[in-house]
Amino acid sequence: MSSDHTIWVAEHFIGGHPALDFSNAVFDRRNPPAHNELFNSARDVGTWLLAAGLAKEDEAGAVAELRDHRFLDEVxxxxxxxxxxxxxxxxxxxxPSQSLGLLFSSAARLLQTRQVGWDGTLLHLSSAQWKNPAAVSAFFAQLSIEAFYTLPRARMHACPRCGWLFVDTSRGGKRRWCNMRICGNREKITRYRSHFAF
Structure with missing residues (x-):
């Protein structure tokens, strides 16, 4: 496990929905480097929630301090x-039904044992629940379940270069890259070099 903490920047949040940004929390899906993981600690999870706008600073801080060794594996x-x-x-x-089943079972563990609040279709955790690893795991699972049922499937794409997922909200539906400045430009450079390779 890396001792370095991930610094979240705007380029980590290009999916169009937090569930897709959560799914994208690795460096690269297509050609993963040796250290592909972005969730290297509970602190990384907490700061991600804050950067994604899903938790307040004190709530994210509570997640960052979680010490349950199973929590990171579950996330x-x-x-x-x-x-x-x-x-x-x-x-x-x-x-895949198995993947959806895991999300449902993760959410159900909390829903069957504790009273939770709702913010529309998303779980609303109390201050105390942000200190509960099972509640935070359930929050992520419910986030993805909500996206599974509400996101426009015809507009969901994976970047052909890095594999990150995004919802194409462009007017013409022609968006190809997760980020034109990153993967789009890298692809242009690769093509340029291969064109002039001998």
């Missing part, structure tokens, strides 16, 4: 199930 497992689900949709394939 990553939920993230990977979310990615499998949305990547299948982006590829016009049948969403």
């Amino acid at each position: 990553r497992e939920i993230r990977e199930s979310s990615y499998e689900l949305f990547n299948a949709i982006a590829a016009s394939e049948e969403p």
